[in-house]
Amino acid sequence: MTTTPPLPFASASLQLTSVPKPSYIQSSTHRPYPISRIRMCGISASPGKKTGPRKTRKKISSSPSSEAEDLVRSIVRNISDKEPLLSTLNKYVQFVRTDHCFLLFEELGKSERWLQCLEVFRWMQKQRWYIADNGVYSKLISVMGKKGQSRMAMWLFSEMRNSGCKPDTSVYNALITAHLHSRDKAKALAKAVSYFEKMKGMERCQPSIVTYNILLRAFAEAKNVDEVNALFKDLDESIVSADTFTFNGVMDAYGKLGMIQEMELVLARMKSKKIKPDIISFNLLIDAYGRKQEFDKMEQVFKSLLRSKEKPTLPTFNSMITNYGKARLREKADSVYQKMTEMGYRPSFITYECLIMMYGYCDYVSRAREIFDQMVESGREKKVSTLNAMLDVYCKNSLPMEADMLFESARASQMLPVDSTTYKLLYKAYTKADMKELVEKLLVCMDKDGIIPNKRFFLDALGALGSSSPSKKPTSRNDRLPKQAPTGRA
Structure with missing residues (x-):
């Protein structure tokens, strides 16, 4: 096989200052594989946490924080219809304290169970060890904001003040972030600025660099360059100093919006501040x-x-x-x-998913399927994102029938997880391709799997239908897989 030449690089005109090597970069010495023979690299699994009785886990815990995480995971695992949240908490009442509740807020906040966070909070308030604390309210306000519950965040802010706690910078930062998750972005930004100005007039609530970072990124995402520049000027005149996060956040926002010139100006500002x-x-x-x-x-x-x-x-x-x-x-x-x-x-599995998608963009569907099959057969943890990547490749290459066969195989074999993201992807693709039979079939499967679509699900599909154009027809079927999909693999 001919060795692929290294990447060509243009003469450097964009010079970036070097910085010290971070301690978290790990080197590896595994044998490289040529691209024409992509194989699953055997990654030795890190020692998994044992799932024995709690006393056993306690012996292997390396720190109090890991013990707290183990306990919280046990609580979350035990929550069910038969054992609701409050009953489960009462079983662990001798062990649960404020730090455990913080972790519970995080775990429950990752899903749509934000109401259960409030149940935990009410349960906390009834415990003898509970003391009203800004940190608890700040965390809850943050969780509510991420779930788009700005009214609930405001209620918690009022509840905090009624409990005798005085707001501080962290609480206002959480409140600003909560408002910025609202759908009405213009109103949210106006509200955030009003809080920002209010903070300047309160000694214990002076804006921190976190406050500036939140607002700078928000205005960059809103494409409001003038406001970003005004905030940078305000920051320069304050006692607060910009950090790497400040510039990374703004550059990232501009970069994702394709505002390259603005991103480069922020980079120049970063270099002028001697921040590496x-x-x-x-x-x-x-x-x-x-x-x-x-x-x-x-x-x-x-x-x-x-x-x-x-x-x-x-x-x-x-x-x-x-x-x-x-x-x-x-x-x-x-x-x-x-x-x-x-x-x-x-x-990583993300790298392989990137390769699958890359070959899909390049109309090399058979290679994408090879990598997908290797991932499935490798024995590694199966992720729904891997299945979605391959299904997306089929749909983007106008191969809805192949996508349907793979989807059926995945559901039948249960070798790969299927969730609402899979259904949403296929629903949009089938709708755009005007494949009514596949849409109806998908809805039946959704009903069987207990997937209940929300309003956004159908709005996205209608958007796809409205923007649909004549499907791209492959000029050759030589690159397609056989119609008969293997039954033993997903």
């Missing part, structure tokens, strides 16, 4: 240039990264593979993967 870019800075620049298909600049940043004291991370390579794929530059994407393995990086 970290690996996140490099990664978001690489991703932003890749999204806009400004590959010369993307390669320049990557070259600067390799010469710096920083080291690439898997997201660095994943982003380049994906963006080269979207531009149908398969050879360059292949060379990035080869360079990654030559440098000793071990691909």
Whole structure:
């Protein structure tokens, strides 16, 4: 096999200051695999946590925090229709304290169970050890904000003041963030600014760098360049100093919006402040240039990264593979993967999903399916995102029948998880392709699997239908898989 040449780099015109190597970068010495023979790299599993009795787990816990996490996981696992939340908490009443409740807020907040967070809060208030604390309210306000419950966040803010707690900077930061999750962005930004100005007049609530970072990113996401510049000027005149997070957040927001010139101005401002870019800075620049298909600049940043004291991370390579794929530059994407393995990086499941999607963009569906089958057969943990990636490849290449066969196989074999994201992806694709029979069949499957679509589910599908155009018909079926899908694999 001919060795793929290394990535070509343009002469560097965008110079980034190098920074010290972070301690969390790990090196690997596994044997690289050529792209034409992609195989599942055997990743040795990290020692899993034992699931024996609580006393056993206590012996192997390395710190009080890990003991608290173990206890919280046990509580969450035991919550069911037969054992509701409050009954479960009462069983653990001798052990649960404030730090456990904080972890419970986080665990419950990851799902749609925000109402259960309030149940935990009410349960806390009835315990002898409970003392009204700003931290508890701040955490709850943050959880409610992430779930779009700004009214509930405001109620908690009032409840906090009624309990005798005085607001501080962290509470106002949580309240601002909660409002920024509202659907009416203009109203949310106005409210956030009013809180910001109010904070300036209260000694114990002076804006911190976190406050500025929240607002700067929000206005960048709203494409309000004037307000971003005004906040930077305000920050320069305050006693608060900008940090790497400040500039990364704004550059990331501009980069995702394709506002490259504004992003580069923020980078210049960052350098003028003598703040050194970290690996996140490099990664978001690489991703932003890749999204806009400004590959010369993307390669320049990557070259600067390799010469710096920083080291690439898997997201660095994943982003380049994906963006080269979207531009149908398969050879360059292949060379990035080869360079990654030559440098000793071990691909993650996300890397393989990026490869699947890349080959899909490049009309190389059979290669995408090969990688998918290898992942399924590897014995590694199966993720719904992997199935969704392959289904998306079929749909984007106008192969709805192949997508349907794979979906049926996944459901029948139960080798891969199927959830609402899978149904949403297929519903939109089938609707856009005007495949009424497949849509009806999908709805029957949804009913059997207990998937209840919400309003957004159908609105997205109607949007896809409204923007649909004549489906792309492949000029050849040579790259397709046989109609008969294997029954033993998903």
